[in-house]
Amino acid sequence: MIGNFVYSNPTTLYFGKDACANLADALKAFGSKVLLTYGAGSIKRNGIYEDVINALTVAGKEVIELSGVMPNPTVDKMNEGARIARENDVDLILAVGGGSTIDYAKAISVAAWYDGNAWDHFFVEQKDPQPGERIIPVGAVLTMVGTGSEMNGGSVITNPVQKLKIGKVFGTDVMPRFAILNPEYTFTVPRKQMVAGIFDIMSHILEQYLSGDDDNTSDYLAEGLMRSLITSSRVAVKEPENYEARSNIMWTATWALNTLIGEGKSQDWMVHMIGQAIGAYTDATHGMTLSGVSIAYYRHIMAAGQQKFARLARNVWGIPSAGKTEEELASAAIEALADWIKEIGAASEISSLGVTEEMLDGIADATFIMTGGYKTLNHAEIVNILRESL
């Protein structure tokens, strides 16, 4: 059943090899001052920086640069960006990078003109900007695929002192007004980052899929996205510059987390909650924290959601039902996921991400407990799942 909801998505996407040729036009809708944010500077080595600066020049923009956005953007970095955006009174924040950079731009977007502690207000207390509060528009040039941040309101910020990594889903005003999606811009991403992104996509889909017992169109769409992702991931890990595979993965990532496949249904999100807590403790790559805990988590909740795991086996992994019990089928789905994690080279063990036995209790404490999945976890169960994931 499709439940009650409001759907609205204001992001205009420019997709394809020549997508960046639209950037100068897309910039016309905004004022003259642009805050250009990016990460460690890889965009200066692969030509993307030049494409973007050219478009900004053609559009006649005054550019303020803010680089050094880290993979897990911190509160301090957010506050620095907010100050720069405010002092320069920028009209647009243009994020060039992956999910971290776009998430970061959204955080600045709301924090710049907020008088108070933006971390406490928007992230810890999960408050929304109120009507009349100034929000700076965000645009994006995507260079790394996975988070779906290019077409949603999500923003994840880390507080290393408090050991908290918190995601906030903002509304349509904070979503990117436009995003440039050129699959070739992702070719030079290091293999590990590509694989982490691929698992992040799979996890987004599973978080929305593995909940509910009703018949729901969203679940069929989720199955389609997973089948496409599995097919293309197997090509991409062998041939990172295969345009067909990389373009499919890019498009799958966008639709895996722009609300479509979660509309009108319950959702889980515990893998992300545990993964984010690991990220706060270790600064590990997001997608790898998810692959590292997924198998132990799914084995733990399998009995409670057996029917859906069995459906996952049949409809996504193509495992024949004949001669198998529902329980065997459900288990086979999880083992197929475990095999695929190894096949693409994602992390199977969180010890490889720097997690130690001593951290487990703290990570479990830092984990937000969600209630939409097949089973609501307690502290001890989270510690057990983490231990089994070591």
Place this chain on the structure above:
Amino acid sequence: MIGNFVYSNPTTLYFGKDACANLADALKAFGSKVLLTYGAGSIKRNGIYEDVINALTVAGKEVIELSGVMPNPTVDKMNEGARIARENDVDLILAVGGGSTIDYAKAISVAAWYDGNAWDHFFVEQKDPQPGERIIPVGAVLTMVGTGSEMNGGSVITNPVQKLKIGKVFGTDVMPRFAILNPEYTFTVPRKQMVAGIFDIMSHILEQYLSGDDDNTSDYLAEGLMRSLITSSRVAVKEPENYEARSNIMWTATWALNTLIGEGKSQDWMVHMIGQAIGAYTDATHGMTLSGVSIAYYRHIMAAGQQKFARLARNVWGIPSAGKTEEELASAAIEALADWIKEIGAASEISSLGVTEEMLDGIADATFIMTGGYKTLNHAEIVNILRESL
């Protein structure tokens, strides 16, 4: 491969049992004069008219009513609506009905302030409104499911004198600004109309799916939508008031034709072209014209697209590959579609829609020939397909 495209969809959807409770709020964004369009008046018998008038009253709107929109809206009716919209200088056209009524509202939207022959300009010559040309915003309350008109720019208008039924896909300015989607509003639709809508949805998906030989995420999404539709249609024909089934069908219809599953890929659309020509000759229900010609058309083109038909058999109809050639599998997909048409009660023969042997040449003449599918048809082939569909 996902090709190059721009994606943007401005429609806000309010979905669910209480969706109409959002209408008064949604109306606030527009001026005071609303042109309310609807069909033969069934909305006055099922309570929907009252819900809509209440919302218009709460929102303080002045309402001009324009009823009598027919299943295949005509040029004369479009011109009448355009005149009324212009004379009253309306700020919004609110369509309450199915695809015909919403298509009609879009046609008025562009025709009202166009100086000249709107039929020739927008439909025959397929021109787009130019920047600066006034477009009246459109809103929709959906009461019949199938066309996807609630979230796209499509509008189909019929010229009975010229015996032409032409679809035009307008841009984002003409797309509904909002749409109210309450599955319960579709419960009282006559069974034949519900079934015609269900086949229309299937046809929209197949038109986009049955083209191209590459690996494309869009095709996986299409498979998911088809599986959901087949499952829910089997419930809905037995229990028309099954909310789960009707809500899934409603949501599937929207995403079957709001550009998502066609992005970045080639498309066919010949079933619609032939079906529309039949509609111009017979005034038959749109969805039934599509079911009536689909099987003969697909048998005719099967050899050219064998691989995709075989994939349809495996991934949508769940037909096991074992022991079958690709050709046998492909054929099985078409026969499964033929069986499903009978099962849900859609038309299998166009003679039942009033088509006679004498009309075939004229219908073939009135058929626009598209080139995106597996085979480009000529006049004689269209006549043959029509004859086999009698």
